[in-house]
Amino acid sequence: MFSERFSSMNIGRRLIVLVTSVTLIMSLIGGIVVWELNVAANTTRALNQDISKGVMLNKLSTLVREGFVDTANNVLRGSIIWNEANLEMAHTETQFADLWSSYLQTLSLTEAKAIKAEFDTPLSHLNSAFSEILSLGETQSRGELELFVLNDLDFLVNPFLSTLNARVQTQQQLSDANFTAFNQTNTTFLYANIFLTLLGVLMTASLGFAILKSITVPIQQVMTTVNAVAVGDYEARSKLHGGDEISELALALDHMLDDRVNALVAKEKENDQLNDSIIRLLEAVSQLSDKDLTVTVPVGEDITGPIADAMNLVASETADVLINIRDIATRVEHSANHIKLQGDKVAEMAANERNIVDQTIERLDSASKTMTVIAKLCQSCNQVAGKASHTTQEAYDVVQSSLTGMNEIRETISETEKRIKRLGERSQEINGIVDLINNIAERTNVLALNASMQAAAAGEAGRGFAVVADEVQRLAESSRNATGQISTLVSNIQTETAETMDTMNQTITLVVTGSERAALAGQQMQATQQTTHELVESVAQIANRSLKQVKLNEILIKKADDIKRSTEKTDHQVQQQRSQTTNLVDYASRLINSVKVFKLPNQQPSQQPSQLPPQQANQQAEQGLRQGQGHGRPNHSDAA
Known part of the structure; x- marks a missing residue:
């Protein structure tokens, strides 16, 4: 069906149709792939943000445990002196404030309000613990420090750590859910890309085969006619009809064969007459080749005269x-x-x-x-x-x-x-x-x-x-x-x-x-x-x-x-x-x-x-x- 429709078009238009179809299909597939890549990039960005939030929460927990609680215990055990503890506490407080501020900046306004409300009381207790430790560092009283560690430290720090751990688990669950959804989306996109690619290849191959057949079949018919004429069948004709270049070539070939056959018939008659004269001339030449110089060649009125x-x-x-x-x-x-x-x-x-x-x-x-x-x-x-x-x-x-x-x-x-x-x-x-x-x-x-x-x-x-x-x-x-x-x-x-x-x-x-x-x-x-x-x-x-x-x-x-x-x-x-x-x-x-x-x-x-x-x-x-x-x-x- 496609071959019959293409036969009325010239070869250039057929190639334009093929190239245009392939370009449209590839553009469609490319647009879908770009959209899928954009979705994947957004999802990846969200996953990275979730992971960054989890990392910040873990750093906050580690900073409170190691930089605050462990430092107080080390001073109490005598592992470090008060001056080193004061420097470590001040540095820990500064890092905690910067890291908590960075964490809040990664959240949206709604999430930031919710986090502030959730950590309001634990964070105030933690700040009180920081202030108490810093004041004890100024007095450098080991007895008061021991009483603070035994009575107040866990009460002030543990609520913040518990809330922080709960938030870390919640953040981890959210990241896992987003990662699972990301994998499902990627799988769906992969199958869709495979289907669209196969569909595009099938459509392109079908269109290309139809165009190829519309070109090769007439060419094969012309070649068959030429081969038949080459073996002596002067009655062979291509008999192609259409509006493309191959049909015009076949029609010109048929006209040329008609003119050629008529010329061959006239030429054959002249050749017969010339052959008779040449035969007589060859007979005389044969006698001359036998070294008989007494022979006389008959002179005719044609070209051999x-x-x-x-x-x-x-x-x-x-x-x-x-x-x-x-x-x-x-x-x-x-x-x-x-x-x-x-x-x-x-x-x-x-x-x-x-x-x-x-x-x-x-x-x-x-x-x-x-x-x-x-x-x-x-x-x-x-x-x-x-x-x-x-x-x-x-x-x-x-x-x-x-x-x-x-x-x-x-x-x-x-x-x-x-x-x-x-x-x-x-x-x-x-x-x-x-x-x-x-x-x-x-x-x-x-x-x-x-x-x-x-x-x-x-x-x-x-x-x-x-x-x-x-x-x-x-x-x-x-x-x-x-x-x-x-x-x-x-x-x-x-x-x-x-x-x-x-x-x-x-x-x-x-x-x-x-x-x-x-x-x-x-x-x-x-x-x-x-x-x-x-x-x-x-x-x-x-x-x-x-x-x-x-x-x-x-x-x-x-x-x-x-x-x-x-x-x-x-x-x-x-x-x-x-x-x-x-x-x-x-x-x-x-x-x-x-x-x-x-x-x-x-x-x-x-x-x-x-x-x-x-x-x-x-x-x-x-x-x-x-x-x-x-x-x-x-x-x-x-x-x-």
């Missing part, structure tokens, strides 16, 4: 040219055979010369290689001798360095010996100091004994002095033991110093002997270096002369190579000439054989080309070529 006339002219001209080519090819074959014989003789002579040059090059190359080996051996000897001279010089330098080092070692050992002697003298001084310390320790010990005896004689009054005397005696004993150890160490040092001096004297003797031997070795190395230097100069002269001889041999080899390359080029040119001559003979034979396959018009030449002398045959060939180049068609009399 000029083609047949041109083919007859081409066949005649081709026959004349082939006759001339046959004569020229025969003369070229005779001349090429004569040139080939001369080329064979030249190639044989070039081969003999190349063999002689190869033997000469081999002998020069052998001599050059021998001289090169000799030169390399001389260079190797020169390098070895140079290395030996360099090594000898380095050894001599090392010996000189060793002599210098030994002299420095000898001087260092002498200086060390002097310092060790001074060390022995210093150790003697240490022995004197140790003896002095030992004497002091002996005297200190004697004094300590006398002090102990005096302290013992003094009795109880000299007990402290006796302790000091004992400590001094122990110190004297420790000093005496330490001086004994120092004396032992000094004796050991003196003994090892004497042994070290003996060892250093022996070392000095060995160093002097080694220096003398090193000097003798240096003299021998100088003599060896002089001999090696003379050997290096002799070997270098031999190597230079060998290299000069190698260069002369290389020059001779290059000259011989130049001669060889020149000979090879000559031989290569001769071989190319022989190859070209052979190819020329072969090409002439092939050309003659190729011309023989054609059936040419009958001609009676006065003399066969092969029977003419070479000079006359060449002259006739040149004359035929000039005529072919100047006129494009030789005279039959000249060719004969």
Whole structure:
């Protein structure tokens, strides 16, 4: 039903209807969703306010319990002092007033009046309790505080806390009820959104399918018509009627097919006539393709007439040219055979010369290689001798360095010996100091004994002095033991110093002997270096002369190579000439054989080309070529 209604509309209007419908449906769904989101936002805001009210009431209860009641009890127990309690009470009172004012501001006017009426008496009792505690904080009377806590605190505070707890429970119940209603509302909105979305999708899909069908069905019918015409059914027509673009396209296609069929019928008649002429032309071409140049193509009055006339002219001209080519090819074959014989003789002579040059090059190359080996051996000897001279010089330098080092070692050992002697003298001084310390320790010990005896004689009054005397005696004993150890160490040092001096004297003797031997070795190395230097100069002269001889041999080899390359080029040119001559003979034979396959018009030449002398045959060939180049068609009399 929708497809039939849409067929009278053009495609642009159909798409506008589809887009407009989708836009309206989506706008409707979007408006409903926005309204639902607004309702959800209001509900969420109300829930947040209820939760905030409950939180404020809980904070008020906590503030009264912890900041007021617990502070009073802590002062009574002595956990805090009065000054801290006064500060805490004042801070609690300020926080309570601010929080109670904030809570009342969150309520509406009606709720605020109801809350004030409900909390009028409990709040006045609580304020009285605050005032009483603050006055007790000024007097700081713990007895009055104890009486207040036992008798009045619960009476003044508990009504407010009970009323506050009841209000908290009421607020919690109200929040739970609002939250339940919010969940139910969200569930209802969710189902409504799902239903509206599905309904919108269904309506959009139905409308889109109807529009799609109104477009695809005519297009499919047009495609069916085109495919039928493509396979040869020229009677096929789309036969679509409507006011859209596809119907107009189908109507134009039907008119075009009608005109096309009429044109094809007229064209087919002309093709039949042309085919007959082409068949006759192809028969003549077939005879020409069989190399029969005597055939004459029939000339008609249709479009093939000029083609047949041109083919007859081409066949005649081709026959004349082939006759001339046959004569020229025969003369070229005779001349090429004569040139080939001369080329064979030249190639044989070039081969003999190349063999002689190869033997000469081999002998020069052998001599050059021998001289090169000799030169390399001389260079190797020169390098070895140079290395030996360099090594000898380095050894001599090392010996000189060793002599210098030994002299420095000898001087260092002498200086060390002097310092060790001074060390022995210093150790003697240490022995004197140790003896002095030992004497002091002996005297200190004697004094300590006398002090102990005096302290013992003094009795109880000299007990402290006796302790000091004992400590001094122990110190004297420790000093005496330490001086004994120092004396032992000094004796050991003196003994090892004497042994070290003996060892250093022996070392000095060995160093002097080694220096003398090193000097003798240096003299021998100088003599060896002089001999090696003379050997290096002799070997270098031999190597230079060998290299000069190698260069002369290389020059001779290059000259011989130049001669060889020149000979090879000559031989290569001769071989190319022989190859070209052979190819020329072969090409002439092939050309003659190729011309023989054609059936040419009958001609009676006065003399066969092969029977003419070479000079006359060449002259006739040149004359035929000039005529072919100047006129494009030789005279039959000249060719004969």
